[in-house]
Amino acid sequence: xxxxxxxxxxxxxxxxxxxxxxxxxxxxxxxxxxxxxxxxxxxxxxxxxxxxxxxxxxxxxxxxxxxxxxxxxxxxxxxxxxxxxxxxxxxxxxxxxxxxxxxxxxxxxxxxxxxxxxxxxxxxxxxxxxxxxxxxxxxxxxxxxxxxxxxx
Amino acid sequence: xxxxxxxxxxxxxxxxxxxxxxxxxxxxxxxxxxxxxxxxxxxxxxxxxxxxxxxxxxxxxxxxxxxxxxxxxxxxxxxxxxxxxxxxxxxxxxxxxxxxxxxxxxxxxxxxxxxxxxxxxxxxxxxxxxxxxxxxxxxxxxxxxxxxxxxx
Numbered sequence: 001x002x003x004x005x006x007x008x009x010x011x012x013x014x015x016x017x018x019x020x021x022x023x024x025x026x027x028x029x030x031x032x033x034x035x036x037x038x039x040x041x042x043x044x045x046x047x048x049x050x051x052x053x054x055x056x057x058x059x060x061x062x063x064x065x066x067x068x069x070x071x072x073x074x075x076x077x078x079x080x081x082x083x084x085x086x087x088x089x090x091x092x093x094x095x096x097x098x099x100x101x102x103x104x105x106x107x108x109x110x111x112x113x114x115x116x117x118x119x120x121x122x123x124x125x126x127x128x129x130x131x132x133x134x135x136x137x138x139x140x141x142x143x144x145x146x147x148x149x150x151x152x
Numbered sequence: 153x154x155x156x157x158x159x160x161x162x163x164x165x166x167x168x169x170x171x172x173x174x175x176x177x178x179x180x181x182x183x184x185x186x187x188x189x190x191x192x193x194x195x196x197x198x199x200x201x202x203x204x205x206x207x208x209x210x211x212x213x214x215x216x217x218x219x220x221x222x223x224x225x226x227x228x229x230x231x232x233x234x235x236x237x238x239x240x241x242x243x244x245x246x247x248x249x250x251x252x253x254x255x256x257x258x259x260x261x262x263x264x265x266x267x268x269x270x271x272x273x274x275x276x277x278x279x280x281x282x283x284x285x286x287x288x289x290x291x292x293x294x295x296x297x298x299x300x301x302x303x304x
Contacts, residue, residue, distance in 0.1 A: 016227060016229070017227035019171045019173075019182060019223055019225075021171075021173040021180035021181075021182045021221070022180065023175070023179065023180055026219065026240065027175065027217075027219030027220065027221060027240060028173035028174065028175055028180045028219065028220060028221040029173075029221060029238075030171060030173050030182070030221045030222075030223040030238060031223070031236070031238070032223070032225045032227060032234075032236055065179075067178065067179030067180065068179065068180060069173070069179060069180040069181060069182045070182075071171055071182040071183070071184070073171075073184045075168060075169035075184060077168070077270075079270055079274070082184075084183070084184055086181075086182060086183070088178065088179060118229075118231055122231070
């Protein structure tokens with residue numbers, strides 16, 4: 001069965017982690033990400049460039065092909081409580097020159113700070129600031145049954 | 153930092169869930185899966201056909217393009233304990249006529265039953281029996297630090 005709409009919304013709003021799949025030159029690429037909802041999209045901060053100075057794979061991939069998948073789910077040994085939400089989406093790499101002066105980006109950063117208290121201690125955006133803006137095209141959900149419906 | 157080899161092995165052997173990404177006609181496709189290691193590969197059972205009678209998307213996708221990604225990770229609010237293992241792999245759809253008489257498949261089913269006691273109550277393979285055989289091409293890992301190294 002699908003997740004009821006109010007539960008789907010709750011997961012998209014509050015679930016703390018997702019797995020992002022992008023299209024790489026050698027096949028699909030996946031990485032766990034944090035994200036927050038703001039301004040009609042899901043936003044995921046990119047933590048900075050690896051030491052090599054090369055772009056992160058997810059950024060390179062999105063620059064080449066915007067099609068991504070975001071998967072929210074929770075594993076538990078109680079299989080009757082399993083659920084997942086899959087967001088088929090188009091992603092864009094956003095590099096705001098001045099994050100505070102871009103209203104969409106400012107809303108995204110505020111949502112990320114509100115969702116993750118970690119950003120009181122950890123810098124949210126390194127230089128240069130990079131975010132993925134993930135615009136859902138289709139949202140599909142599944143749950144094993146009523147046992148999957150509980151507050152996260 | 154990477155996960156030390158013994159930890160990497162432990163995760164591949166014992167971590168109960170992974171996210172499987174395949175290449176779909178409209179972009180990457182993801183789904184949470186259970187899996188077990190046997191006969192030099194990772195094996196994931198396919199739970200059966202959806203009611204529509206159509207193949208599951210992951211099966212259709214693998215039949216068209218074998219390139220897949222399997223991601224193991226654990227989210228925790230303690231970000232210094234985060235880790236992930238990404239397996240870039242080639243997958244094959246395996247439909248054994250007689251699972252008990254195919255030594256690789258028999259080993260895979262034994263490993264799945266040993267890892268998931270659920271299969272004492274839940275049928276492991278519906279008719280027709282379908283498994284994904286996932287052969288790693290490259291394994292990449294990351295962890296935030298020594299805090300990520302603890303028994304799962």
